[in-house]
Amino acid sequence: MIAVxxxxxxxxxxxxxxxxxxxxxxxxxxxxxxSISEIAKNAKMAKGTFYLYYKDKYExxxxxxxxxxxxxxxxxREGLAKKLADPYSCDVEECIIYLVENIICQFKESPFLxxxxxxxxxxxxxxxxxxxxxxxxxxxxxFDDLLMFSKKQYRQKELMIYMIVELVNSTCYNVILYxxxxxxxxxxxxxxxxxxxxxxxxxxxxxxxxxxHVSSGLSRRESA
Amino acid sequence: MIAVxxxxxxxxxxxxxxxxxxxxxxxxxxxxxxSISEIAKNAKMAKGTFYLYYKDKYExxxxxxxxxxxxxxxxxREGLAKKLADPYSCDVEECIIYLVENIICQFKESPFLxxxxxxxxxxxxxxxxxxxxxxxxxxxxxFDDLLMFSKKQYRQKELMIYMIVELVNSTCYNVILYxxxxxxxxxxxxxxxxxxxxxxxxxxxxxxxxxxHVSSGLSRRESA
Amino acid sequence: MIAVxxxxxxxxxxxxxxxxxxxxxxxxxxxxxxSISEIAKNAKMAKGTFYLYYKDKYExxxxxxxxxxxxxxxxxREGLAKKLADPYSCDVEECIIYLVENIICQFKESPFLxxxxxxxxxxxxxxxxxxxxxxxxxxxxxFDDLLMFSKKQYRQKELMIYMIVELVNSTCYNVILYxxxxxxxxxxxxxxxxxxxxxxxxxxxxxxxxxxHVSSGLSRRESA
Amino acid sequence: MIAVxxxxxxxxxxxxxxxxxxxxxxxxxxxxxxSISEIAKNAKMAKGTFYLYYKDKYExxxxxxxxxxxxxxxxxREGLAKKLADPYSCDVEECIIYLVENIICQFKESPFLxxxxxxxxxxxxxxxxxxxxxxxxxxxxxFDDLLMFSKKQYRQKELMIYMIVELVNSTCYNVILYxxxxxxxxxxxxxxxxxxxxxxxxxxxxxxxxxxHVSSGLSRRESA
DNA sequence: GATGAATGAGCGTTCATTCAT
DNA sequence: AATGAATGAACGCTCATTCAT
Numbered sequence: 046m047i048a049v050x051x052x053x054x055x056x057x058x059x060x061x062x063x064x065x066x067x068x069x070x071x072x073x074x075x076x077x078x079x080s081i082s083e084i085a086k087n088a089k090m091a092k093g094t095f096y097l098y099y100k101d102k103y104e105x106x107x108x109x110x111x112x113x114x115x116x117x118x119x120x121x122r123e124g125l126a127k128k129l130a131d132p133y134s135c136d137v138e139e140c141i142i143y144l145v146e147n148i149i150c151q152f153k154e155s156p157f158l159x160x161x162x163x164x165x166x167x168x169x170x171x172x173x174x175x176x177x178x179x180x181x182x183x184x185x186x187x188f189d190d191l192l193m194f195s196k197k198q199y200r201q202k203e204l205m206i207y208m209i210v211e212l213v214n215s216t217c218y219n220v221i222l223y224x225x226x227x228x229x230x231x232x233x234x235x236x237x238x239x240x241x242x243x244x245x246x247x248x249x250x251x252x253x254x255x256x257x258h259v260s261s262g263l264s265r266r267e268s269a
Numbered sequence: 270m271i272a273v274x275x276x277x278x279x280x281x282x283x284x285x286x287x288x289x290x291x292x293x294x295x296x297x298x299x300x301x302x303x304s305i306s307e308i309a310k311n312a313k314m315a316k317g318t319f320y321l322y323y324k325d326k327y328e329x330x331x332x333x334x335x336x337x338x339x340x341x342x343x344x345x346r347e348g349l350a351k352k353l354a355d356p357y358s359c360d361v362e363e364c365i366i367y368l369v370e371n372i373i374c375q376f377k378e379s380p381f382l383x384x385x386x387x388x389x390x391x392x393x394x395x396x397x398x399x400x401x402x403x404x405x406x407x408x409x410x411x412f413d414d415l416l417m418f419s420k421k422q423y424r425q426k427e428l429m430i431y432m433i434v435e436l437v438n439s440t441c442y443n444v445i446l447y448x449x450x451x452x453x454x455x456x457x458x459x460x461x462x463x464x465x466x467x468x469x470x471x472x473x474x475x476x477x478x479x480x481x482h483v484s485s486g487l488s489r490r491e492s493a
Numbered sequence: 494m495i496a497v498x499x500x501x502x503x504x505x506x507x508x509x510x511x512x513x514x515x516x517x518x519x520x521x522x523x524x525x526x527x528s529i530s531e532i533a534k535n536a537k538m539a540k541g542t543f544y545l546y547y548k549d550k551y552e553x554x555x556x557x558x559x560x561x562x563x564x565x566x567x568x569x570r571e572g573l574a575k576k577l578a579d580p581y582s583c584d585v586e587e588c589i590i591y592l593v594e595n596i597i598c599q600f601k602e603s604p605f606l607x608x609x610x611x612x613x614x615x616x617x618x619x620x621x622x623x624x625x626x627x628x629x630x631x632x633x634x635x636f637d638d639l640l641m642f643s644k645k646q647y648r649q650k651e652l653m654i655y656m657i658v659e660l661v662n663s664t665c666y667n668v669i670l671y672x673x674x675x676x677x678x679x680x681x682x683x684x685x686x687x688x689x690x691x692x693x694x695x696x697x698x699x700x701x702x703x704x705x706h707v708s709s710g711l712s713r714r715e716s717a
Numbered sequence: 718m719i720a721v722x723x724x725x726x727x728x729x730x731x732x733x734x735x736x737x738x739x740x741x742x743x744x745x746x747x748x749x750x751x752s753i754s755e756i757a758k759n760a761k762m763a764k765g766t767f768y769l770y771y772k773d774k775y776e777x778x779x780x781x782x783x784x785x786x787x788x789x790x791x792x793x794r795e796g797l798a799k800k801l802a803d804p805y806s807c808d809v810e811e812c813i814i815y816l817v818e819n820i821i822c823q824f825k826e827s828p829f830l831x832x833x834x835x836x837x838x839x840x841x842x843x844x845x846x847x848x849x850x851x852x853x854x855x856x857x858x859x860f861d862d863l864l865m866f867s868k869k870q871y872r873q874k875e876l877m878i879y880m881i882v883e884l885v886n887s888t889c890y891n892v893i894l895y896x897x898x899x900x901x902x903x904x905x906x907x908x909x910x911x912x913x914x915x916x917x918x919x920x921x922x923x924x925x926x927x928x929x930h931v932s933s934g935l936s937r938r939e940s941a
Numbered sequence: 942g943a944t945g946a947a948t949g950a951g952c953g954t955t956c957a958t959t960c961a962t
Numbered sequence: 963a964a965t966g967a968a969t970g971a972a973c974g975c976t977c978a979t980t981c982a983t
Contacts, residue, residue, distance in 0.1 A: 052963095077301055080956060082966095091965040096958075164388070204459050207450055208440055215439035216432055226431055235428050235471075242470035243463045276946085276983085283946090304973065315948045320975070500942095525749055528977060530945095539944040544979075612836070652907050655898055656888055663887035664880055674879055683876050687915045694914035695907075724962085724967080731967090752952065763969045768954070 060098050062088040064112075067105045072157035076106055076165075110165045113158060121147040122187045137195040138244050142237055144187070145213055149236075153229060156221050163218045198249040205247045209240055284322045286312040288336075291329045296381035300330055300389075334389045337382060345371040346411050361419040362468050366461055368411070369437055373460075377453060380445050387442045422473040429471045433464055508546050510536040512560075515553045520605035524554055524613075558613045561606060569595040570635045585643040586692050590685055592635070593661055597684075601677060604669050611666045646697040653695045657688055732770045734760040736784075739777045744829035748778055748837075782837045785830060793819040794859045809867040810916050814909055816859070817885055821908075825901055828893050835890045870921040877919045881912055 066088035070079040081102055085095045099105050121144045128143065129135055152159040188206045192199060199205055213236065219225050220232045290312035294303040305326055309319045323329050345368045352367065353359055376383040412430045416423060423429055437460065443449050444456045514536035518527040529550055533543045547553050569592045576591065577583055600607040636654045640647060647653055661684065667673050668680045738760035742751040753774055757767045771777050793816045800815065801807055824831040860878045864871060871877055885908065891897050892904045 055963095081958090082956070092957090092967095093959080093965055094963085097963070101957080201459050203450055204456065205463075208436065208460065208463050211439040212432065212436045215435040226427055232428065235425050236432065238470050239429075239432055239467045242466040246462050246466035247459075280946085305975085306973080316974090317949065317976080318947055321946070325974080504942095529979090530977070540946095540978090541944055541980085542942085545942070549978080649907050651898055652904065653911075656884065656908065656911050659887040660880065660884045663883040674875055680876065683873055683919075684880065686918050687877075687880050690914040690918035691911045694910050728967085753954090754952080764953090765955080765970065766968055769967070773953080 056098075059088075059090070059094070062090070063095065063098055064105060064108060067102065068109055068113075071106065071109070072155075072161055076102065106165055110162060114162055114166060117148055117151055117158075117162075118144075118187050120151060137191055137197050138241060140191055141188070141209070141244065142240065145209070145237065145240060146233070148213065149217060149229065149233060152217050152221055159218060159221055163214055166214070199244070199247045200249055201247060205243065209243060212236070212239065212243075280322075283312075283314065283318070286314070287319060287322055288329060288333060291326065292333055292337075292385075295330065295333070296385050300326060330389055334386060338386055338390060341372055341375055341382075341386075342368075342411050344375060361415055361421050362465065364415050365412070365433070365468065366464065369433070369461065369464060370457070372437065373441060373453065373457060376441050376445055383442060383445055387438055390438070423468070423471045424473055425471055429467065433467060436460070436463065436467075504546075507536075507538070507542070510538070511543065511546055512553060512556060515550065516557055516561075519554065519557070520603075520609055524550065554613055558610060562610055562614060565596055565599055565606075565610075566592075566635050568599060585639055585645050585647075586689060588639050589636070589657070589692065590688065593657070593685065593688060594681070596661065597665060597677065597681060600665050600669055607666065607669055611662055614662070647692070647695045648697055649695060653691065657691060660684070660687065660691075728770075731760075731762065731766070734762070735767060735770055736777060736781060739774065740781055740785075740833075743778065743781070744833050748774060778837055782834060785834055786838060789820055789823055789830075789834075790859050792823060809863055809869050810913065812863050813860070813881070813916065814912065817881070817909065817912060818905070820885065821889060821901065821905060824889055824893055831890060831893055835886055838886070871916070871919045872921055873919055877915065881915060884908070884911065884915075 063084060067079070067084045070083055070087060079102065081095050082092045084102065084105070085092045124147045125140060125143055129140075189202075192202050192206075216232060216236055217229065220227060220229050287308060291303070291308045294307055294311060303326065305319050306316045308326065308329070309316045348371045349364060349367055353364075413426075416426050416430075440456060440460055441453065444451060444453050511532060515527070515532045518531055518535060527550065529543050530540045532550065532553070533540045572595045573588060573591055577588075637650070640650050640654075664680060664684055665677070668675060668677050735756060739751070739756045742755055742759060751774065753767050754764045756774065756777070757764045771780075796819045797812060797815055801812075861874075864874050864878075888904060888908055889901065892899060892901050
């Protein structure tokens, strides 16, 4: 039994080594320019060994994208936890803004990571692949938790979060990688303003319906 | 002289044929999976002829991305023009919402186009490459014009537009291509809400609260 | 008649332009790395025009090699003529040494020329191709003339000259181009010594038969 | 352990097969006209296998040139050894003449070898590349050994040998390959005479200092 | 005669994949 | 399980050559 466990361990180590090796090369020179034999060599294995663990480099890419996305959210969550004794008792908006700023900061520090994730993160991969290596939560859960324990209530929670995440991700892409159309420092403040306005829009108030303002315009939606 | 003109014409036709051929193959099976010899063969030319017109397939891609993006915006503009006698006299918000809906509609009808553009449209290409083939304006100009003639004024116009465009583009990508996390019909309404809230956020109000304008601006919806 | 002459002239000019263009490119980057279209473009002609004048680049090469070799010998001859009022009355040995030094000097100044000639100068080309462009003598004639008018007489004149020319050409090749095994300045003196000894060896003396010297070995030196 | 040795052996065989295959094709039709895929096919391998062993065909050429040159000198040395019980006790001049005759004989028997070596043997390759395949001495060592043990002493040994080798190589080239300007049988005797005179020229005699000769030889310069 | 667009064979090179060890 | 030598299809690209204008 123990022997089997050891073998399992070794296999995990090999898979991990390939993952790490591939990540290095992908961020360094792009996926298309990275060959399987390079990944193997960089992981100190023979070319043929690669095929014992992965079908092709795209399978590795998919594993990496989810893992890296999770790591980013996890780091952001940890940052938030450090900052607040009881993160979920505080204002949701503040928390979300904090998370966004933290994530932007991570992207700023490793633009290649941003490139890698942004170019490859399709929602399908994002939401479907269960990560077996790390038995952590899905990255989206951070927001779910936040919203669940929040005093404020929001309509269409999932969708709202989706839009915010996509907005951050896509606007930062060009700005951080190509400094266009503005610098990230200039973008950040206005991006946060935009996020705040979205949050307001989807907030359910008791007495004042958030919808009121919008509402007259959106009366149709109320019936929807 | 006429002869030279004819030759020039033929050359343009060849370039165009390659562009069309490449577009077919790119949307069908992706850029990386498309070889130059396929593009040439599909355009009924010899492989070598390709190189008389383009350096590599990425040059073709860049031409295509800008052209297709422009076509989308151009169609949206035309739609708007048809709908309104004087497009620029009407409410900006309404116009922008119209454009967004129109563009979403175009994406819905040809998801491959969305895939192609979304995966390859970097802001650098988008804003820099002047399109010589079509002597139209740059796609961004549509919004510039709208905002210029608008009664309402906005802070950070360019940045705001950038965020809205990116938001639409990135949220639609997964939704239209993978139907995740929701269907496009479900996304659309909330996406528009989000856009409206962003527009409000960046509006410069004098006396009247921005919100007021918004509601009157949405009267159109009531009739819809 | 005049018109025909003019046409002939134009053709010669074109041929000449191609020759000059090819020479530039051959010395710059080697024959194999030079394409016909480059030669034509460099000569300000269309690619197709090349084929009206030459079969391929190797035909051009052959023309060039003989021409350039001739130019080198011609320059050397002119140098000698300038130096001496009556070149052929002076000592043959001195004249030959002068020519060798002059040629080495030319090679030193344009190593690419040396490379080009040495790599391509087969005796077949050298002695066979009659140069129509320049109606001068064959380069070997310089030595023939020298020897013809000389007071000293030599056995196996042609062969002796052949050996001297080859010796100079081949020893200079590595020395000038790669500075191996010594520098040209170091080689020169000893090369001249070697040439002198060869000349002595083939000299016909009146009283003593040349053969006698050879057999006794060094007796020739004793008389020197 | 034994298995590894076998694999090593197989690899050596493959390298060797490529070398042999390339030699055949190079001598048959020239390097430029030989493609890598031909070399591989001729060696009964797949094209890709070539690149496991050599970078390009020029690397093969360099290996071949040094090896073939070495083989020639080695054969000559063996011939000399057979002829003389103690080769180094005999007269140097005689030995060198023997070597030259032996080498000329080899060239006569395989003119393609001469062509191949003469066209590609740059001194750099010649003197620098240590041949690992054959653990023999560098080809030049033959002469070094001869001169080292000789009773006669020579000035500028290396340079003298260089000139002799180049003289033989370059004069034989046209003569053997194109029978110009004379037949090899006619050249041989006079070539040997020339070599003898060079050897004499560089010999250091006891009583008369070599320099003396040189200076008298250079009296011409004083008048220049 | 002069052009240069078009051709397509053929090159060097890469690399995913296989398989005997 | 792990290896890495061997494969050969497929790639991007070049370029001599042709030929309609």
